Amino acid sequence: MPSSRRPTYAPPKRSVRPDAPAADNTETAARAATSPKGTSGSDVITASRSIPEPSAPKQAKVEKPSGATVLAFPEPKGRRRRKKVLLAAGTVLALVAGLLAAAIYSPVLALQTIAVTGTHYVAPAQVQAALEPLRGKPLPQISDDDVRGLLGSLVQVKSISVEARPPSTLAVAVHERVPVALVKQGEQYQLVDVDGVQLATTDDPASASLPVIDGGAGAIGQDLFRATAAVLGALPADILAKLSNASAQSVDAVELKLVDGQTIVWGNASEKELKAKVLAALLKAPVDPKNPVRVYDVSVPRHPVTR
Template structure:
């Protein structure tokens, strides 16, 4: 583009002094200078000083751009997708929460039937009666802790678990205590478990296939009772049924009597599981009429013997 710089002539006041480094013109009344001439209609740009309406450099007219005339850039695609995912998750979570709340408090899932299994010492009716408070309560609100609290008065129950069967059935699995011996109490025989808890009574000793511990009912807290009960609790059910009595001179000298009069020397309560397996194996050995067995000694379980 051709230069628009044009020479102009301005009068200058003659000071009578020559300009340093420049020869004085003979015509001292005139100084030659130059300035840029802009195109017609163009306003020179003004440096911004913080004005509210700065000049737009891209504007051909040179006029200030109104504050509201702002270019809007499109939102990044990734950000828009993340916002959509968050909204979707929030809606789904709210929907699930509403469903859960409806299930927890809905009368449609109220308990109407209580089914019981696992009972031997107790009858299912006794357990159902103890759990009658749960009828009408929504299944999701029933807990195993609540069931065990309601069954505490039934000493035969060691623990219980539950299984919800929508829409209205509650199945209760009862884990009963296991009687391991009889204690003589007056004219009756009391069944006790390994913890000495009394589970029932009978007047006929032969009606219950359990050994008799020759001690009163008040002996269940003694060390001898605990040692004997621990041994009996380890025996398999078929071996326990063959026992007649159990006694101990000390905690290290437990002795059992079989219904056929034979004796089992047990020793202390250590290695109970191994001793029980050794005794079971000895009892399964075929009898030899020429060598009758009167004693089974499993006090050293890795070397049991008979005599």
């Protein structure tokens, strides 16, 4: 008859280290006390396994070079982009500079034709003759100062406007001085502007339709002459054509005479534009044949007087 007793196995003897703490022995005794009765310590099958302690992560070995080490970093994209932009801009500028240099010194753009406009008291041929030294010079090298300097001998020319019209034409627009009065000199009459510059001469004062300044600058003095000329320069052409002469007792007492015999009391040269507008309105007003106007007083333009 088979035996009902279970085989027993002797647990492996545990080696106790000398330096093991006393708590291990105490724990063993506690286990024996709590085991079921009738069961000896040899009846308990125990198994133990040593759990390896986690090892520290391996660190990569860094070999230190014997000499100095230079680390190469990639160039930032922004810097590469700026270099490309600067290179492209430099190339464009070089091309533009080359084209400009070719245009400035190219004989293809040499001046051949001078077109003159705006002349009345000076002939276009005179302007073209004065600008003859510029012929054959490239248009980009001709400046307004060059043209102005060559036309300085023509007193009728007050200012100019220059326009280059490739390939070989220079357009010159002349702004002439405007005559405002006649000054009698001997048997002739000089046409003068507001600055007293003589623009032309004529034997027939009626052909100019301008007032005569009595005595001229030599007789009445420069100050009175300039004051009178400034007044005449503020008047429109239709009123100038109605004047017969102008005079001044002082710079504050300028008077004008109409061809019909009426007198215009102007006063000084202040508020010239306003006085000219008031005078034009008075001359256009209806005339009463029974009470004709002999004097137009615009010396105080905001309160004009007729009598």
